[in-house]
Amino acid sequence: MKSTTKLVNxxxxxxxxxxxNFTNLGLITIPFSPLKVTTLHIPVIIGACxxxxRYGGILGFFFGLLSFITHSFVAPVVTSFVFxxxxxxxxxxxxxxxxxxCFVPRILIGVFAGLLFQALTKRDKNTALSAGAAGVVGSxxxxxxxxxxxxxFFGQQYATVKSGALLAIIMSTVVVNGIPEAIFAGLLTAVIVRPLLKLYARR
Known part of the structure; x- marks a missing residue:
């Protein structure tokens, strides 16, 4: 893919x-459940694939920047001090x-997802499977x-603000948010990346 095309994408x-980020599409609530799935990292993972x-890392930086702006100015919440x-x-x-x-994990989403996708597609031409794995790992x-x-860095303060034991808070976040987000990211990335790669190949 040419550099100009990459910049456009x-x-x-x-x-x-x-x-x-600035609509309700950034956080999807699953009906009749406590699950809330973040979607902002999915464009980062798709771009990395x-x-x-390198471009995945740039997209991750913009993810972090949007998070910083949101927590600083747009819609701060009680735990925004950690971001x-x-x-x-x-x-x-x-x-x-x-x-x-705020920034390092988001940048590494794109770096790790991109590196994994490249490594898997070199060994196996199943781009959907490779993209799905990249989606899960990135998330x-x-x-x-x-x-x-x-x-x-903020364990005690975070636990106090959330009114609970730190380990319990982290584990519940992983179960309620982390695992569903990883599954959703894997499925969506697998569905989107394969046809886009075919489209770019035709061009």
């Missing part, structure tokens, strides 16, 4: 992320590590690194 995926890990140093809640303040949590990268960063 990068811009389109960023536009999709903007729409998802189509354009490679931005510009927000505080009582005695709890964001700091440098807030930026690490879990976000979940594990964000929750790990919160536990490492």
């Amino acid at each position: 990068l811009a389109l995926l960023i536009a999709v992320m903007l729409v998802l 189509l354009l490679g890990p 931005t140093p510009l927000y505080s809640l009582g005695d709890y303040h964001g700091n440098f590590w807030s930026l690490v949590i 879990l990268t976000n979940t594990v690194l964000v929750l790990g960063g919160i536990a490492l």
